[in-house]
Amino acid sequence: xxxxxxxxxxxxxxxxxxxxxxxxxxxxxxxxxxxxxxxxxxxxxxxxxxxxxxxxxxxxxxxxxxxxxxxxxxxxxxxxxxxxxxxxxxxxxxxxxxxxxxxxxxxxxxxxxxxxxxxxxxxxxxxxxxxxxxxxxxxxxxxxxxxxxxxxxxxxxxxxxxxxxxxxxxxxxxxxxxxxxxxxxxxxxxxxxxxxxxxxxxxxxxxxxxxxxxxxxxxxxxxxxxxxxxxxxxxxxxxxxxxxxxxxxxxxxxxxxxxxxxxxxxxxxxxxxxxxxxxxxxxxxxxxxxxxxxxxxxxxxxxxxxxxxxxxxxxxxxxxxxxxx
Ligand code: ATP
Numbered sequence: 040x041x042x043x044x045x046x047x048x049x050x051x052x053x054x055x056x057x058x059x060x061x062x063x064x065x066x067x068x069x070x071x072x073x074x075x076x077x078x079x080x081x082x083x084x085x086x087x088x089x090x091x092x093x094x095x096x097x098x099x100x101x102x103x104x105x106x107x108x109x110x111x112x113x114x115x116x117x118x119x120x121x122x123x124x125x126x127x128x129x130x131x132x133x134x135x136x137x138x139x140x141x142x143x144x145x146x147x148x149x150x151x152x153x154x155x156x157x158x159x160x161x162x163x164x165x166x167x168x169x170x171x172x173x174x175x176x177x178x179x180x181x182x183x184x185x186x187x188x189x190x191x192x193x194x195x196x197x198x199x200x201x202x203x204x205x206x207x208x209x210x211x212x213x214x215x216x217x218x219x220x221x222x223x224x225x226x227x228x229x230x231x232x233x234x235x236x237x238x239x240x241x242x243x244x245x246x247x248x249x250x251x252x253x254x255x256x257x258x259x260x261x262x263x264x265x266x267x268x269x270x271x272x273x274x275x276x277x278x279x280x281x282x283x284x285x286x287x288x289x290x291x292x293x294x295x296x297x298x299x300x301x302x303x304x305x306x307x308x309x310x311x312x313x314x315x316x317x318x319x320x321x322x323x324x325x326x327x328x329x330x331x332x333x334x335x336x337x338x339x340x341x342x343x344x345x346x347x348x349x350x351x352x353x354x355x356x357x358x359x360x361x362x363x364x
Pocket of ligand 1: 156157158159161162163164165215216223224225226227228246248258260261262356357358
């Protein structure tokens with residue numbers, strides 16, 4: 040009921056009478072009043088004026104199931120939200136949900152991770168109160184070799200959502216980091232569960248530094264939306280916008296069976312495009328000139344000897360010649 044009241048207050052664009060709220064929700068005035076008081080205690084500024092009703096003046100940067108649900112406008116992406124103040128890793132949780140009854144589009148969100156993961160066993164710093172840690176569970180009807188493309192679909196969605204909500208020049212560092220002014224603001228980790236030779240589920244984990252004010256000194260290449268803009272961004276709104284973008288671009292991916300529908304836009308956001316890069320493979324390292332992605336999401340690099348190579352987004356990292364990008 041909390042998320043419904045929040046949605047109605049937001050849509051009202053002004054005052055909405057207590058009576059109208061009761062009718063829309065089919066509950067008593069006392070029940071409405073109690074929820075309004077609860078919302079106020081959580082930090083929402085709600086004005087109550089006799090004979091006019093209630094008005095939502097300001098909502099703080101709260102992350103809660105009710106807040107996210109009241110903002111989500113999608114058909115399936117994020118249609119079920121599971122929210123936790125703290126979890127080991129949202130990816131681990133989403134995989135457990137996927138093994139049980141969790142359906143396509145379930146979104147796991149947490150305010151803090153105690154064991155946040157990056158690629159290749161690395162750690163994702165996940166303090167409370169300022170960032171987004173979320174994992175989207177998908178049950179896609181695709182081949183295992185198509186799964187890595189989903190990471191690129193998510194990268195594009197996050198970059199677009201950041202541009203929309205925070206008015207920043209968010210770029211993608213292939214395949215799956217989002218950078219602002221050359222620093223990392225978001226990382227992703229896609230994990231897949233196989234059953235024989237078909238995909239049982241794919242989990243796309245996203246960590247976004249939203250209102251983070253300080254980073255430990257070993258993360259000198261990290262930044263947050265707040266540090267780049269000086270503005271607080273409401274995390275629940277950014278989550279809802281990311282789901283909206285993801286649903287749109289995922290639709291294009293399913294339509295084509297590859298990334299041909301989003302390739303051009305992805306390349307226009309690619310920070311590595313037309314730049315010299317260092318390719319770090321698990322047991323090999325070389326330099327080249329990055330040209331952009333093909334429809335499979337592979338990065339095309341022209342090596343120093345003139346040979347063109349296609350890099351598959353598995354265990355590879357791409358860096359700038361002199362630094363992170
Ligand atoms: P890269 O090209 O940077 O190696 P990657 O995709 O291999 O990217 P990830 O798995 O996305 O790396 O993230 C893990 C790395 O990100 C860590 O090794 C650390 O350097 C960095 N990192 C950890 N926590 C954060 C954070 N909150 N914000 C930014 N960077 C972080």
